[in-house]
Amino acid sequence: MKAVYNFNAGPSALPKEVLERAQQELTNFSNTGMSVMELSHRSKEYESVHQEAIDHLKELLNIPDNYQILLLQGGASLQFAMIPLQLLIKGKIGNYILTGSWSEKALKEAKLIGETFIGGSAKENQYRSIPDLQSLQYNETDAYVHITSNNTIFGTQWHKFPTITHAPLIADMSSDILSRSLNVNQFGIIYAGAQKNLGPSGVTVAIVREDLLEADVSHVPTMLQYKTHASSNSLYNTPPSFSIYMLNQVLRWVKEQGGVETIENRNEAKAKLIYDAIDESNGFYRGHAEEEARSNMNITFNLPSEEDNKAFLAEAKELGFVGLNGHRSVGGCRASAYNAVPVEACEKLRDFMKAFQRKS
Template sequence: MGRIYNFGAGPSMMPLPVLEQAQRELLDYKGSGMSMLEISHRNALFEEVNDQAQAHIKQLLGMDDSWVVMFMGGGASLQFSMIPMNFLTPGKVAAYAITSTFSEKAIKEAHKVGKAVEIYSSKATGLDRVPRPEELKLPENCAYLHLTGNCTAEGLEYFDYPDTGDVPLIVDMSSDILSRPIPLDKFSLIYNGAQKNIGPAGVTVVMAKKEFLKGRDPQLPTMMNYETFADHDSTYNTPPVFGVYLVDLMSQWLLDQGGLGAMEKRNRAKAKLVYDVLDAHPGFYRGHAQKDSRSLMNVTFNLPSKELETRFVAEAKEQGLAGLKGHRSIGGIRASIYNAMPLEGAQALTDFMENFWKNNR
């Protein structure tokens, strides 16, 4: 079988040039006689990769030396716990906007550490939109505001982040990181599981302002303290070496594509193709997200019946369009069209959707 179009939400599709370079270098990385799978994280070859990956991510986002890029394990789910453990100090209140299954998981972990409050929720309407900045009212003694920047399960995305003043803004960008430029000055910490948009499963990328990380409680467990990773260049213990290498290849590929401005144009074009089909047949394809909250990365929708949804997924797979089954918590259909998905893949999906509509309306 040749390559297919993988619309899975993560682990997700990666660019063919990245996979081919990893394949070429798999057995012998730069004449070392070793695979990157075998190279020590103390080896100068990996130190170079580690430094390059950080530098390329900073370059893509426009970060200066006031920011640090860290590579961890545990996925975004571990960050749900690390964030309150590090920043929800006694007497403070953490604020959360609930727009996703993952927002709910994040605040659940915060409740175990200290006081956390929902300052916004779209749960009453099925988690179908993100708030406008003016809808977010911060509590007194606010430790931080946590947002889920792109809601992978529900297909929502923030396009207008609030100005929070002295209150740190922390955002889970697991599925839209490096997909478009962002207003960097608004954030104190950004985190993401790499497997959705910029690398393989097993790597978590955390970007934070250095000043924000200083002064953590020394009684924190060592591996739950952000300063451990910042002070040791992510190599206090063995990091996911091969995963970081792939993140570096992916970030190099993004730079070769023209950077985040070019990727945004491509991602908007892909999303428009799919959303145009939803809008053309609203009685058949029912989009989950309200239009002003529609994600560029994850298009979610339902068909008139579960039987049709099952048939849609099966027939699409037969045509080389895989990974379209919706998240287990909400069902339906989900097409993840991350950075690596070419425009041709989105066009193939929309052609299939048009034919499926004609045959089943």
């Protein structure tokens, strides 16, 4: 089988070691004679996996004791609604900083629930940048301030987060959680769908500061209350057990690699390989994001013409590069270099980009 270099934006690459370990345990997990998918979620064998995943997250992200780690379902898209349902009460404002399509979708859901405000936006320049921290606007009655830490479609990323004290800062980190060091204390809630850096789709991680669990949610359906899941260690109903098993395997892998700091350094080196190919191309490759806002996770670019884009993507596919098409809403090209994408894949892509330019 020919080599495949997986740059899919999500679901995305998983570490080969994790896949091989899961393959070995697939039909006989922990000498039970069953797959982890067949175990009762109340069994001690599954509960050990569940708790280990939570403990690994706490250790790797240095999560303080006054935060609850919840393993939920519904993806980040459900969180778009769960957050305002908990916090956006009458007289309060949901403050949203717009940096791409996903922050727009989060705002759209909040508008269905309560009053909202756009405290900053990069929409006017086609989401090529992140709003300047000094330009952000706040209200005394903000229920929270919401950001999307990394923007998969446009290839931008917050490299410094706003420091606010009047309301909790909430971040959708679906596409860059665990990719870099993080001060969790800056945030009231962090949430992330797993299918970029944490594992396969099916489980969503929410890291919730405990004081936010005290909100009056008597009007909120039981399954949409954070306190429901916090009080039952995310075992109120049957969890996505295989996705959590895979999450735990990925977290074990990150520890084996040397932790988040090692992963962060590797991610910076991987992204630099591809950005250098863009910057040294004399304009043949044109990055979408402004340099100071570039994402280390999603590298977006175009060639001189749409015909060149199509030729580049067609030849790349023949050579085993997968997932380089830009998002359908914007087109162009996108290389998603998440944690599990090896350095070799980025080196191969850089070499192909240089070779394609030379013959064009």
